Structure formats: C-alpha cells, structure tokens
Amino acid sequence: MSDTQTLIENRPPSVATLFIERVAATPDAEAYRYPVPAASGQGADAWKSLSWGQAAERVYAIAAGLIDLGVQPEERVALASNTRVEWILADLGVMCAGAATTTVYPSTNAEESSYILADSESRVLIAEDASQLAKARERRADLPNLAHVVVIDATGVEPAEDDPEGWVLTLADLEARGTAYLAKHPQAVTERVEAITSDQLATLIYTSGTTGRPKGVRLPHDCWSYMAKATVATGLISSTDVQYLWLPLAHVFGKVLTSGQIEAGHVTAVDGRVDKIIENLPVVQPTYMAAVPRIFEKVYNGVAAKARAGGGAKYKIFQWAAEVAREYAKVAQDNFRRTGTASAPFGLTAKHKVADKLVYAKIREAFGGRLRACVSGSAALAPDIGFFFSGAGIHILEGYGLTESSAASFVNPGEAYRTGTVGKPLPGTEVRIADDGEILLRGPGIMQGYHGLPEKTAEVLEADGWFHTGDIGELSADGYLRITDRKKDLIKTSGGKYIAPAEVEGQFKAVCPFVSNILVHGADRNFCTALIALDEPTILGWAKDNGLEGKSYAEVVADKKTQELIEGYVQRLNEGLQRWQTIKKFRLLPRDLDIEHGELTPSLKLKRPVVEREYKNLIEDMYAGSREG
Template sequence: AALRPTVMGAAPRIFEKAHARVEGMVAEQGLLTKKMFDWAIRVGSSVSEARQAGRRPSLASSLAYKVADRLVLKTIRQRFGGRLRFFVSAAAALDRDVARWFDAVGIVVLEGYGLTETAAASFINRPDAYRFGTVGWPFPATEVRIADDGEILLRGPGLMTAYHDLPDATAEALDADGWFHTGDVGEIDTDGFLRITDRKKDMFKTSQGKYVAPSAIDAKFKGMCPYVSELLVYGEGKPYCVALVSLDGEAIADWAAKNNMADKPFPEIARDERTRELIAGYIDALNLELNRWEQIKKFAIADRELSVESGDLTPSLKLRRKAVIEKYADRLSALYEQ
C-alpha cells in the first residue's frame, strides 16, 4: 500500500469491494490456498468471538491463531498498509458478515451513525466495545428514544436549532420537547447498542400486510455476492418482492473475461443468460436467509451500473430509491406480469 493509515473511514461499499476482491484473488490461487485461507478466517473468527465475549481464547486457539496470522492474516493486513488500528464505516448499513470477516483478519470495522442535523456522528462503536450489525452507543450528552412507530429520536447539544428559512420543515423535524425525528427506524438492545432497521420512508408493506426493510436485504446481498453493487428491493402493495440488480462493473468484467465474454460491452453482459444464472444462484442463497415475505421471487438486471453521476446514488453512495424506481418503473412492473 502506498499509504499506511492508522485509522480510515469509508462507506460500506468500499469494505464490501475490498472483501470481495481479496476473496476473489484467493479463489484464483487454487483449492489448497483457498482451504488454508478459509481455515485462517475461521481461526480468526474464533479468537474474535472470544475477545468480544470478554474471555481469553483457549491455548489451542491461541496457537492456531499465531500460525494463521503468520501464514495468512498478516498478509491481508499488509494490503491495507499494515498499521491500521480500525476502520470506521458510516452512511449506510454494513453487512455484519463482512464486518466479522475484517475482525477475523484483525482489523475491526466500527460502524457509526449520524446526520447533518446532528452535527454528523451521534453514535459509534468503540474499539473496546463493539457489536456487529449495530452503530454502537450514543456520544456523551446525546439522548435517544425510540418512538412508538420505531423511529429513532435524538436530543442533545449537537442538534441543529433549525433549518435555515424553512420553518415548516423545522417544525416537522423538531418537536416541542426538543426531540429530533431522524426518519430512521431502529431498536436498542439490552446493552444499549443501537441497531438501524432502515429509513422510515424506504420501508414498505406488501399486499399481505408484511413490512419489508429493503436496505437490510441490500446490505446482506452485497456481503454475499461480489458481482453486485446495488440491489433495489421493490414490493410496495404487491403480493411478493422483486428486485433490480445493478452489477459491479469491474467485478463482472473480470468474471466475463473468464467466461469468453471479454469482448462484450456491459449491456450485453448484463443481458447474457450466463450472467442471469450467476446472479440467480446468489439470489437463491439470499432467500434462504430471509423471511418468506422478504424473499426475492423475480429480478431484473440493469443494463448499466447505478452511479452518482446518473443520479442513482448520493455522493455518500446511498441508493436514491425513488429516483431509481421511477427510472426502472416499466421493468419492475413487468416482473409482476411475467
């Protein structure tokens, strides 16, 4: 690595891509290397779990970890400069399996949470107290309350006083008691860690009356499938969920080159039946981990990668659901007509 940071922050997509890149490179080096790598990750995970539980690893685990670290884990850390104390992830949900993988390697990813209205960060996991799938504990002097509908409410000195020249918007966001309505839905566990479910406006109800949190499904899928950059789950008022898949341009190009499609442009790769079969396998694996009403029954593959430049993503790489749904309305509707 040209840079050797000690602390680094990024959006979840950066960590997902790094995880997928390392896993892909290992897979190309043969079965023996893959088996050794997987063993090292399992050993690292075992030590990570013991550390989080506040207990010392067994003698056997400690010895195995020394070997795994020397042969595999240290090499991965070196790819990130070799000096990292921890990563910080924010702006969207990070798949907890990706977070576990990094922790097994020896680099903890600390998820945090905040908004512009709260002077950026309001919650953060600590290096000595973190829990995967949560955004940690509140900052000092930050109060938190969960409303009856699950919305996260915040109060404290870090809050804005108002939106400039927008009294109606201010009244909607800040109630009479000084609580800021974040627009996010979440829950606090027994140890005080906050878990974000989704944006309140992004959650939807199927025609069966079941609520679906699309961002959580998207994060889980991107942690499983290295060839996808976004998964837009759709199903408001519908009998089942469908999805629009955005392929990761770099990853799918590498895969295509190994499958006799190196000369094909992106749209043709996206339409190729082999690509569809590839993604379908990952969708099937995803569905095994979802509730029945959350499962993706049908999907379409976008003929271009969703991007910031096209207005599909925010600068912090969050999916603009409404904009993308409008652009692909015909293709999404067609999935219910097939």
C-alpha cells in the first residue's frame, strides 16, 4: 500500500477530529486572516489574525453554546451568511457539537430560504445580519422547528414584539453561553467529537439547481475527512501556503477548501466581498486561490479593455502578447507531457521574455506576485483563456466535481496540468465512462443521497456506489478527464447533429472580450442562434471611444455600431466551427444575466431553462420565417 493510500485509508471519522489534532500540533501558528473595515468607511481595511489556538477557543465556545441550546447530534444548524471568518468558526462549531450544517446562500430569497430551513428541519439559524434575520421572521409561521436565530453582526437588529423569548441572540451571546457551559462541563465538546461516526451527517447542502426545487445533498463526516486528506495527498497545498478565500462558503467547493486547510495547517485569508478582490490580492499576496471561470474571464476582459484604452499601439502589443502566451503555453504543456520539461523553442522563448516584461509581469503583480496556482471549478473555463493565463505565468488548475461528490473529484496535477481538461481523479476516487459517454464516479466523497427523496437518489446512485453525474466526458489514455457537456444540455438540431452548447459558448468567450454571458440555442431547430449579454464596464468603455458616450447600457446594446462590433466576433467564432455548429443569428440582451433574476445560480452557472423562457420572444424572432424541419 502506498503512503498516499495509507494516509487516506487511515483517516479519522471527521474534520472535527482533524481540527482538534491541528490545534494540538500548531496552537500558536496563524490560521486565519480577516479584514476589519476602517471605522470611517474610508481608507484601507486593517487585517487581523487568529492562531489555531485562538480559533479553537471560539469554535469550542460556539459548539458548547449550541449544546446548551439543546442541539443534538445530526440535528441541523443552518448558516446564512456571506464568506467571512465567522462562517468558518460557526461551521466548525456545528461540527464539533456533532450537529450538521445546512448551508443557505445569503442571496436566497425569503421563500426559498424558508423552504430549505423547513425541509432540513433546522433547529438553529446562524444569520449574518438584520437582513437575513428578517427573512426568518417573515416566514416564522412556516418554521416550527426553528428554535433560535443567532445573528453574527447585530448592527440594526431590533427586538420584535412577536419574537418568542430567547428566539434571537447574537453570536457573542452564544459564545458567552458556551464559555459558561464549558466551565461546568469542560469535556462536553471533546465528548461530542469523540462520539462522531464517519457515517454521521455533517453537511446538508441544497443544490442551487438549474431546474426545479433545490435538493438537499446529504454529506457525512467521512466525505470531509476524505477530502481533507485527499487534497493534501495531491501535493497541491502545503503548510507554507497562504490561501485567499472569497468563494461562497455555502457552495460545496468552499467547504473542500476549509477542510484541506485544516489538514495542511496553512494560513487562509477570508473575505467574501467580491468587489474587494482586486484590492485585496496585493495585500494578502496569496500563494493559491480558487475561483470560478467568470472571475478569470472578467480579469482577462479587464486587462484587454485597459490596453485598448491606452491607444492603438498598446492594444496591438497586448494582442500580440496574448497570442504569444497561448502559443507558449500550448508548446510548453505539450513538451511537458512528452519529456517532463515545460520547454519551448528558442525563438518563442525570446518572444515570451519580451512579452513578459511588457504585459505578463504586471498581471502577476495584480494577483499579489506570489501566486503559485489558481484552482478553477464549478463550470468550464474557455481553453483559450486558460492558455493565456498559463503563458502569463498564472497557472489555472481546472478541477471537477459536483455537490453530490463533495466538489473535488478531479483536479489537474501541479506542473503536469493540461488546460482544457479537469485533470485526474483524487486518490481514492474511481471513474468510468458509461456507453453513452456519461461520467460515473465512486468513492468516499459521494453523497449518502438526497434528503427525504429516495426516488431521486435511486435515479443517480446505484446500489454498488456508482454515481451518475449527468455530465458527458472522455478519459485520455493516461487518465486526464475532459468534460464535453452536461448530458441534458446536449442539443440535437432538426438535421440530427448533436452540439455541445457549452463548447461553442466557451470559444466565443475566448474570441470576444466584451461578452459576459452567452446562451447557444438550437434544439430541434435547423440552425443555431445565440443570446448574448455584454460586460457593462467593458462595453461602456468602448462606447465612450465610439461616439456613444453618455448612453445607457441598454441604449449602447441596441445601437447599430454595437451590433456590428459583435457581429464581427460571431463571424470569427464561426470560422473555427463545424458548419452545423455555427451561429446564424444572435440577439444582444438589454441587460446582463444575474442571480437576482434567477438566470444564474449563486456559483454563476447559467440556468438555461430560465433564460430561454424569459427571452422566448427573442429566440422565436430569430427563427421567424425560417423553414424548420
């Protein structure tokens, strides 16, 4: 048995156990950094730190506070908050109490939040602030199991006349209560942790669902203990790393990142404010961070827009450097695959060095200057954007997994990463491709099932443990997986040709620096069309230089000049596609797609049925007068 297998197979039953072991091993080492906004709201944030020992004091106080409130093992405690250090401390507190965390995105509306709290039978809700408390108050009549709401930031929280006594308390109150409980019962938390079994429920994560009601995915403690050990076993993270964590912790991907950190023992800087990413990176100077493709697309479009704003010469230099980056990355990755060395011919290397001084070094500096790798997941990254960053020295390691597989089933291996693939399975995870191309997974990261939905569970989980992902993919001879599309998203034209819309959409994102979102349509039609939403800051910047200054986004998008601009990019896309894949017509949307209108999931995935329903008139207009059949 290899050292890696031994490490994974001898894993403890829970991350709560790993946390206690981590605290005992390095109590004085830095665990978390978090921002404290300037009092006036002006000026830079100050960053504070918690050591593992200090974090443990708060975690044990939260755990004991929950025990004192009567929370029993496996009972659910919901967490509705943005990503912040208290989210992590609360989640660890829930686990150390032997209870299970139900995650709720803070952007979820009152109706859906209420559904999740009711379906999970959550006993306690840990709410970020007054707005999250208001949702629970609004629906309290529908939540007979909800005994308490604990508010992290009590600013603006006022008592309500119809609140039952003791129903609302602050996180500080809960911790004080836990500290008092521990004074009388000093072993209460360690006894709860020691009693945890590997098959005990740890997390109930509701899939944001691109269709229908969200389903609660039951993930036991063993999933997270396995993830913690397996992610470290890949060699991608170590005790010397500094992680910048901004992803939504309600998402399963965030949970993997917090589990792996406890096993590795490195520092994590936590700040979920997306608008602060650019400002924070040079301050935090992370060695690795995880993101979703939309972030890399935004950075790429931002760099291109900045170059364009600098005048024709600067933009030409950027375009040249971007092509050099892509060519260099493709050659270097190919050589690494064949020889084990990421090399390139002399001429290309010389061009790359010049481009590095002019363009790439500035991009790396913007990421903090110490970034060893980024992990990208949740959706496909357009290969051309991946190759650009690779050539610029920002190594994006694509990974793959689902909520039902604890998020991290595959990841690209360090230096041997291959852009356009999601890498190899984590140690201990099995994969096979079904006859119809569907990816099947089996291993310790797979869910127990959907909460209270045995029929739905049976649809995707076989008796022998194989999980049907619903994704289509192919494995290379040496085990790298490439995702080609969602099984249900493959579209078949009326001419009988299958098209993977995500593939075409990804190619367009690499070609057009103005795009924010694109949806390719063509099921049962005789040609493909596209709905395109543009990135507002980028297109307004272009508009300013093209006689459209002062016009609104909707006005700019409707203008003939903009239509012609995007038409040019659609033609460029079509040049690289098979005839039946080409986009014959497109429409620009009057606004960008967003979470608030239900068109994107909280992890920024496109909800195709919602968008197609909302813009049905535009789709029908594109096919009006054409002969279907």
